[in-house]
Amino acid sequence: MKTLSNVTIIYRSILADITAASGKFSRLVWNQTNCIPTLYVIDAAQKTREFCIRWNTMTMCSLAKLPRWDGIEIMIAEINEYASACGTYLIFQQLPDYDADIFETVIADLEENIRDISNEQKLSTVVQNVLLKWKEFFSISSDLKFSLEKQQGLYGELVFLKEYIELSGCSAVYLWSGPNAEIHDFYIAGNAVEVKTSSKRTNTVIISSESQLDQSNVAGDLYLVFYSLRHSKVDGESLREIVSSIQQLLNNDLNVEKEFTQKLFKTGYLVEKGDLYLEKFTLLNTQRYLVSSQFPKIIRSDLKNGISSVSYSLDLAVCENYLIDSAYFEENVLKNGDINGY
Incomplete structure (x- = not known):
């Protein structure tokens, strides 16, 4: 039996709870180790995913220094949907023509590495390293599937x-x-x-x-x-x-x-x-x-x-x-x- 990642389980639960044809539906998850809030978001119309990490722009690396590849948009924006977790977030957005399974695989790896750090001071380095690893992966293979x-x-x-x-x-x-x-x-x-x-x-x-x-x-x-x-x-x-x-x-x-x-x-x-x-x-x-x-x-x-x-x-x-x-x-x-x- 295929084992689902925690990330896939969360996104599936959001999909099951969508009550409108448009708009964004989300879940707030607090990391119990380092108290870093993360948001899992699905666009109801396009069924694309987003993953958001609270990001201190004063101490974290700049957006320009983050490795990236085709299919994922990375941005920084204010999110105030949850009163307990307002602030600036680093947002990973699945583009419409990008496979959801690939996006979830990358985010699952990111989430696992974030979960293991002791405080948010290490967050910037961890995110950079994970993204660099996946950039190198997609330079070898544009897809998860093999011929x-x-x-x-x-x-x-x-x-x-x-x-x-x-x-x-x-x-x-x-x-x-x-x-x-x-x-x-x-x-x-x-x-x-x-x-x-x-x-x-x-x-x-x-x-x-x-x-x-x-x-x-x-x-x-x-x-x-x-x-x-x-x-x-x-x-x-x-x-x-x-x-x-x-x-x-x-x-x-x-x-x-x-x-x-x-x-x-x-x-x-x-x-x-x-x-x-x-x-x-x-x-x-x-x-x-x-x-x-x-x-x-x-x-x-x-x-x-x-x-x-x-x-x-x-x-x-x-x-x-x-x-x-x-x-x-x-x-x-x-x-x-x-x-x-x-």
Whole structure:
């Protein structure tokens, strides 16, 4: 069953109590930890949401310093609707063409962070940090939902991560570099691993740049791990399910759990919105390749001046001479890395 955030529950209760076709309907909520009042507002006509925090303009940062993105309007205004909570408020307003679920997700994160501060002097910094985090998120993904291709790609990286954790321990999370916009998906004791997937009958993969299979930018060896998958709407394992299984392997290590959640966030995946990722995958086969100098590829040194950002298809059927077995890969790559030194 889907767990609703406190923010969603409040907005739904307001919607249920709307008694007119126009106007704004609101709830006042006092933070019991720091006594900061917040207002939850819904416009009856457009069904758009607002979230308002009492804001001391003398001590808080200026409006211009707050990070923002398309879909949310941020403003400062006086609100005197409630006698006990009159004053100046920072107002977050959902624009009409912006998804309510996205707005509520951002506000839920904001509300949770505000709830934890001890006094309003920290409010300005907390708000700035939360908004900056979400601005970065939406620079990666404009929506909460993933395409099939993006879900499949992330699933492949998580399959590798899970196998690595099971073999070497939960600190393997720190060696997952894909979410950090690194060239390769994993860096392990000087070696690098690139993960590719396909749910088609052919073992053809997309290489997204001239650097991705360039072993010259790796101190040790470069490996390509390929997962052949079956895709289904009803049968297999979803992103939410594999994320949950990895979380169970982390042994309640709060630092590693935080690292894992933050890296998922950088990919555009939200743990609390796992029900959005509905595609299911079944692992059919795994192939591992050593990307040597003779391995079929396009690298930077092959390109003429002025040519860059090359993307190409690679048929792995012609790469059989570079296959390595799982035992070799485990002994020489996964077990060879100093996982505690990251």
